Amino acid sequence: MEMRQIQYFIEVANREHMTEAAVALHVAQSAVSRQIVNLENELGVDLFIREGRRVKLTPLGKIFLKRITHAMNVIDDATREVKEYLDxxxxxxxxxxxxxxxxxxxxxxxxxxxxxxxxxxxxxxxxxxxxxxxxxxxxxxxxxxxxxxxxxxxxxxxxxxxTENVVALLPIHHPLADRETLRLRELKDDPFVLLPEGFVFRDIVINACKDIGFEPQIAFEGDDIDALKGLVSAGLGVTLMPEVTLMESLSRSTVKIPLVEPNVTRxxxxxxxxxxxxxxxxxxxxxxxxxxxxxxxxxxx
Known part of the structure; x- marks a missing residue:
């Protein structure tokens, strides 16, 4: 098994396209195809399902990609380690x-x-x-x-x-927007905008609400922090955010207010x-x- 074969395999696996992989590698597409075939023959298994120049990994191909990527990272780390000890x-x-x-x-x-x-x-x-x-x-x-x-x-x-504080983010015209601090319970009847499932901070917000006896009404979801800021700015709901995410930008249409009872932190x-x-x-x-x-x-x- 040659290093070149492995490099070609990883590039094709990530792009799922022979020609695109060849362009990225700066070699002919035929050279990439040949090396992949040689690798499969050496391993005795099919790594890809061919659909013209577009390919998909077989189940064994997925296993091989995971293992070989880890191995390449180890090799890369070893090479870097030698160089970095010098400087x-x-x-x-x-x-x-x-x-x-x-x-x-x-x-x-x-x-x-x-x-x-x-x-x-x-x-x-x-x-x-x-x-x-x-x-x-x-x-x-x-x-x-x-x-x-x-x-x-x-x-x-x-x-x-x-350790940072989690604060409430409200639209500027919210009835509680002029408060210096907020009790989380005061937002129990408000619609919330949250990150989608899979984001751990969504769980932090939901659990903080549940711990004091209510489950937030989720009106909208935003794919990232900026999307949540935009939804609150548009008056579509309230949310909780780590204070550090509001350090650089805070819309004039929103206001951040420290939370008490409970003091939510991360x-x-x-x-x-x-x-x-x-x-x-x-x-x-x-x-x-x-x-x-x-x-x-x-x-x-």
Missing amino acids: PEKGTIRIAFPISLAAHTLPTAISSFRMYYPEAKFQLKQGLYNDLIDGVASGDFNMALIGPVPMEEKKVNRKILF TVGVITPKERVLLPTEQLFYQFLQDFFARLSYFKE
Whole structure:
């Protein structure tokens, strides 16, 4: 089995198209087809179902893709590790993150880190909560920012960086919009706009409401944080949000109000694999994250 065959296989599997894979690889389509056939002959199984130049993975092909992708990540990590031990300040950090930390938290940390290490590089991937945990555990990436921090998860190491408040976001003309604080119970008759099922923050909101005796009336769902802001701005409902998601932008048509009774919070932290060590540049960033958010917490206090 040759490295070239594996590289061609992964590209075709991800694109499900021989010609598109060939273009991405800068080789002839016939060369890609030939290497895939050679790989299948060597393995003794069909990896793809052919439909002209478009292809789909067979069940065995899907298993092989998962395993070989993990193997390639291990090889890539080994190569990077050797290089980074020679010069860790110029290495690459692979880190994943949820949508709620994309606008402010992660960019702020990376920007500050690059002030000290301007030649460091980043490979970023956005994902859902459980995908972040699985991705770190399986080797898709070595580090993920996450909120809330999964304290019971056995597959990863965890470090809480800070705890943030969850606030209410209301339309500017809402009857309670002039309040300095809100009790969550006061919103029990309001329509809520929430993220779709599968987003852990949706569960945080629903559980916070249930804990004080009501289930929120879900009027609309938005695919991301900005969509929720837009729905609230349009007067279609209220929502709860991590305060950090409102740091950069708050529509004039909305108002954020701190919650009391209960005080809803979310931990934010970083998870790393239990079965693998961080590469030198990643270790550098991991330590920087802890120091950076510790300083921020100190100045807030």
